[in-house]
Amino acid sequence: MIPQKLIIIGAGGFGTEAAWVVQEMGRAAAPAHAPWEMIGYADDDIAKKGPVLDGVPVLGTLADAGELLRGLDVHYFCAIGKNRTRCQVAERVLSWDWRPATLIHPSAIVAPRVAVGKGTYIGVGSVLYPGAQVGSHVIVNTHVSVGHGARVGDFAQLCPGVRISGDCVIEELAFLGSNASVAPGVTVGRAATVGANSFAFCNVKPGMTAMGIPALSIGCRL
Numbered sequence: 001m002i003p004q005k006l007i008i009i010g011a012g013g014f015g016t017e018a019a020w021v022v023q024e025m026g027r028a029a030a031p032a033h034a035p036w037e038m039i040g041y042a043d044d045d046i047a048k049k050g051p052v053l054d055g056v057p058v059l060g061t062l063a064d065a066g067e068l069l070r071g072l073d074v075h076y077f078c079a080i081g082k083n084r085t086r087c088q089v090a091e092r093v094l095s096w097d098w099r100p101a102t103l104i105h106p107s108a109i110v111a112p113r114v115a116v117g118k119g120t121y122i123g124v125g126s127v128l129y130p131g132a133q134v135g136s137h138v139i140v141n142t143h144v145s146v147g148h149g150a151r152v153g154d155f156a157q158l159c160p161g162v163r164i165s166g167d168c169v170i171e172e173l174a175f176l177g178s179n180a181s182v183a184p185g186v187t188v189g190r191a192a193t194v195g196a197n198s199f200a201f202c203n204v205k206p207g208m209t210a211m212g213i214p215a216l217s218i219g220c221r222l
Contacts, residue, residue, distance in 0.1 A: 003037035005072060006101055007065060009089055010079035011043035011058045018079040018121065019054055021103045028106035036075070036101065040065065062089070066096055075101040078119060078137060083173045083191075087155045090119065090137055100137065117154065135172065147184070159196070171206065180215075 006022065008015050019038060026034035041058045042065035043049075049060040059065045076098045080086045090100070100119030104110065109127045116122065117136030126144040134140060135154035142160040146152060150164050153172035161179040164170060169187040176188065177196030188194055189206030194215055201214040208217045 003034045004075050004101070005039050006036040006075045006077065007039055007059070007069065007098075008041050008056075008077050008079050009043070009062060009065075009093075011041040011045075011048045011053060012079070014081050015041055015043070015079040016053055017123075018077050018103055019056060021105050021121070021123070022077075024106055025103070039069075039074075062092070066093070075099045076119075077101045077103055077121070079121075081139070081157070083155045083157055083175060086137055086139075087173070090155075123160075129166070153190070 008018050022036045022038055029035060038056050040056055041053065042062045043058060044061045046061060048058050051058055059068055076093060078086050078089050080089060102116060102118055102120050104122040105124045107125050108122045111128060111130040113131045114128045115133045117134060117138065119137040120134055122140045123142040125142060126140050128146045129148040131149040132146045134146065134152045137155050138152055139157040141158060144158045144162045146164045147166035147168065149166055150168040152170040155172055156170050156174045158176050159178040162176045163181040165182055165184040167185045168182045171188060171190040173191040174188045175193045177194060179197045180194040182188060182200045186200050186203055188200060188204045191207050192204045193209040194200045194204060195211035198211045198215040199213045200210060204210045209219050210217045
């Protein structure tokens with residue numbers, strides 16, 4: 001098996017986390033069967049061009065990397081925490097024929113009948129229970145649990161320690177802060193936010209921010 005060439009978009013903290021998961025996936029694979037060969041980072045902060053992070057160079061802006069890697073068979077992972085920006089970047093590279101890479105840390109537990117979309121990140125110690133569906137370009141951070149039959153939409157983000165109960169629906173672009181919890185069957189709407197340490201006992205409407213125990217809506221971002 002020949003490792004696939006991978007570039008990480010975003011040379012910040014999350015980018016280095018993603019690079020570490022790539023290394024861990026390689027260590028967990030059979031000898032000579034590492035899935036990825038990291039060839040660099042891209043970051044639109046021009047001040048970051050040139051340095052080497054954990055042995056991997058920052059190639060320059062996304063446009064620089066696109067030109068440098070033109071015609072090559074490349075996968076990418078978008079290590080950008082802001083959901084809307086991650087969505088915009090994924091749309092931007094569609095015409096380049098780069099393919100999204102899905103990164104799953106070896107310590108994560110993925111049960112039968114779980115679907116994980118392209119470009120999604122599953123962090124250390126997370127658990128996806130039977131029948132869960134996680135969309136594309138989703139961030140499932142450290143020690144998150146996604147309950148049976150739950151659905152997480154594209155470009156959503158589940159911060160460390162989030163607990164999604166069975167049969168919940170987390171719509172696209174939603175953001176759940178660290179240690180937030182969602183009661184069984186509850187829907188968190190498109191681009192809605194559930195604050196850190198909050199408990200969503202009832203549905204959260206699209207674009208709304210809900211905080212507290214139980215979580216109460218405090219404003220709308222749409």
